[in-house]
Amino acid sequence: MTPNPPTREEILAIFPKVAATMADALGCDLDKVKLEASLIDDLGAESIDFLDIVFRLERAFKVKIPRGKIVEESRGDLSEAEFEHGGQVTPAGLERLKAFLSEVPPDRFPTPLPVAHIPRLFTTETFCKLVIRQQRAPGTEGEAKPA
Amino acid sequence: MNPHFRAFSFVDRITRLEPGVSAWGHYAVPAGVASFPISLAAEAVGQLAAWAAMAALDFQVRPVAGIAGRVGLFAPVQPGVGLELLADLKTVESDAVAYGGEVRIDGQTVVQLEDCVGPMVSVSEFDDPLAVRSRFELLRTNGATPGAFEGVAAIPLNRTGGERGHSSSARLEVPAVAPFFGDHFPRRPVFPGTLQMQANLELVSWLAAELMPPTPGVAWKPTALTDVKLRAFIAPKDTLELEAKVIAQSAESAIVAVETRRNQRLAGSARVVLKPMAAA
Numbered sequence: 001m002t003p004n005p006p007t008r009e010e011i012l013a014i015f016p017k018v019a020a021t022m023a024d025a026l027g028c029d030l031d032k033v034k035l036e037a038s039l040i041d042d043l044g045a046e047s048i049d050f051l052d053i054v055f056r057l058e059r060a061f062k063v064k065i066p067r068g069k070i071v072e073e074s075r076g077d078l079s080e081a082e083f084e085h086g087g088q089v090t091p092a093g094l095e096r097l098k099a100f101l102s103e104v105p106p107d108r109f110p111t112p113l114p115v116a117h118i119p120r121l122f123t124t125e126t127f128c129k130l131v132i133r134q135q136r137a138p139g140t141e142g143e144a145k146p147a
Numbered sequence: 148m149n150p151h152f153r154a155f156s157f158v159d160r161i162t163r164l165e166p167g168v169s170a171w172g173h174y175a176v177p178a179g180v181a182s183f184p185i186s187l188a189a190e191a192v193g194q195l196a197a198w199a200a201m202a203a204l205d206f207q208v209r210p211v212a213g214i215a216g217r218v219g220l221f222a223p224v225q226p227g228v229g230l231e232l233l234a235d236l237k238t239v240e241s242d243a244v245a246y247g248g249e250v251r252i253d254g255q256t257v258v259q260l261e262d263c264v265g266p267m268v269s270v271s272e273f274d275d276p277l278a279v280r281s282r283f284e285l286l287r288t289n290g291a292t293p294g295a296f297e298g299v300a301a302i303p304l305n306r307t308g309g310e311r312g313h314s315s316s317a318r319l320e321v322p323a324v325a326p327f328f329g330d331h332f333p334r335r336p337v338f339p340g341t342l343q344m345q346a347n348l349e350l351v352s353w354l355a356a357e358l359m360p361p362t363p364g365v366a367w368k369p370t371a372l373t374d375v376k377l378r379a380f381i382a383p384k385d386t387l388e389l390e391a392k393v394i395a396q397s398a399e400s401a402i403v404a405v406e407t408r409r410n411q412r413l414a415g416s417a418r419v420v421l422k423p424m425a426a427a
Contacts, residue, residue: 027374027416048266048378051243052214055264067242 005102006132011035011125014061018128021060025052033124036103040120050119057127063134070130071118074100089113101126150329152282153295155339157191158198158232160290161283167203167239170195171232172286175293178227182298186348188224188258189215190341192248196234197265198283200244203236206280208267210244212340215375215417216262221255228252242267273332299327299342304349304389314392315354319346321385328383338381343415344372347405350391351419354403360423361398367421375417385409391419399423 019033026033026043039045045053054065066073075083076096083093094113098106103125110117163171172195176183197210224230234248244265250258270276285291302319309315321338328336348369355367381387388408395402400422407415 024374046378048213048376051264051266052376055214055243055245055262059262067240 006129010132011128014128014131015124017060018057018131019124021056022053022124022127025049025056035123035125035128037124038108038120039122039124039127053127057131061131061135063131063137065130065134070122071115073133074118076100084115087115089115089118097121103129150326151278151333152291152330154297154326155190155299155330156194156291157187157230157296158194158286158291159293161195161198161286164199164202164287166199168199168236170199170234170236172198172234173290174230174232176224176226176228176230177294177296177298179294180226180296180298183224183226184299184345184348185220185224185258186341186345187299188230188250189218189260189344190339191230191232192234192250192258192260193263193265193341195232196236196244196246196248196263198286199234199236200239200246200265200267201270201279202283203239204241204267206270206276206283208241209270209273209279210265210267211273211337211380212377213243213266214262214264214377215260215372217260218372218375219256219259219261220370220372221259222252222257224250224252224257240267271334273335273337275333278333297326300325302342302346304346306353307388309354309391312354312357312359312393314390315350315357316388316390317346317350317353319387319389321381321383321387323384325383335380336383338383338385340377340415343377343381343387343407344375344417346387347389347391347407347415347417348372348419350389351403351405351421354391354393355401355421358393358396358401358421360426362423364426365423366426367401368424369419370422370424371420373418373420375415377415379409379412379414381409381414387414394418 022033023030037043054067058065074097078096101121104121157174158172159174161172174191201209231251234246237245246263247261249256304317304319307316307318331339358367391403391405394404403419405417
């Protein structure tokens with residue numbers, strides 16, 4: 001069963017802390033970190049920055065973020081073969097991905113979409129949603145509200 | 148002499164190990180080396196954490212230098228001293244290890260690492276997996292024979308510009324050949340990130356000497372590196388452009404942002420915290 005997606009209120013409640021964490025990790029001005037900013041295209045993040053951001057978010061929110069499993073999570077109920085073929089996201093996978101990354105405008109999903117291109121779609125809001133999902137996970141000692 | 152596990156290895160013995168959790172170790176700084184930069188003491192903790200992480204993951208992957216949230220620099224390390232090393236692993240997964248740790252001399256902490264992350268790479272891409280396993284067994288049992296390290300030859304830093312008391316820039320030509328490349332790493336030589344940070348500290352020391360001290364008789368000294376991030380593997384013969392800029396200054400501290408670029412692309416960055424201390 002697909003869990004309820006994070007609400008707008010939940011996202012906006014944690015956004016300031018997520019944005020501050022990202023600005024620290026990327027060494028950029030806080031006002032550049034918009035909710036809809038693409039981490040790679042707008043904020044210039046590289047793979048080491050993704051690691052940095054995830055670990056900083058884990059410490060800031062006291063949650064465990066399943067690194068490397070973000071793409072896996074986005075598959076939902078689809079098997080790997082249903083989600084991707086030959087390094088490209090299948091049409092069914094694309095539908096699923098667009099639902100999972102509902103914060104990303106549809107015109108930012110290229111067709112075909114290489115699996116390796118998926119992190120390029122991630123925005124600040126993607127990480128807000130990730131934190132919220134982990135805060136909801138059973139056994140998490142994370143904060144329900146921003147500090 | 149084969150430089151593997153000699154020219155850039157700073158753990159002589161692992162005295163206690165909980166794979167994936169923590170490790171204690173020892174390293175004797177050879178008395179014969181001209182100096183032992185403090186960045187190499189930090190490297191020793193990173194190497195101990197790497198052994199503990201590799202042991203937890205059956206030596207399939209190994210961490211490399213990536214991120215250090217804070218490296219506290221409390222006291223210099225002199226040749227001839229014994230370093231007690233501690234690595235505290237927060238998480239170990241196939242893509243990264245998160246850890247902290249410290250170096251003590253006679254019970255006194257001289258270097259402390261916090262919030263470090265080492266991205267994992269394939270062991271076999273960088274080293275001989277069998278040799279790595281066998282070295283680990285040696286470190287866990289008899290320990291390595293101390294004294295193998297012969298120092299790192301000075302790598303000149305050539306000043307290229309800057310504004311007195313505000314910024315400073317320099318060029319570093321990574322040598323084509325150096326003993327440490329045979330150890331770091333045998334199958335893929337990489338200029339160690341800690342040597343890059345040492346060069347950054349040297350650049351900052353030039354800048355610190357130009358900064359007006361808050362009171363007479365004191366001088367600005369580096370006490371910590373923060374937000375260290377290494378973005379690229381630096382190869383032999385690479386040319387690095389280093390830049391240091393004062394971004395904040397008060398009577399209590401000064402913060403210097405340092406950046407290293409290769410081919411104009413950011414390869415590493417950090418902040419250096421300076422505090423006023425009694426001038427030598």
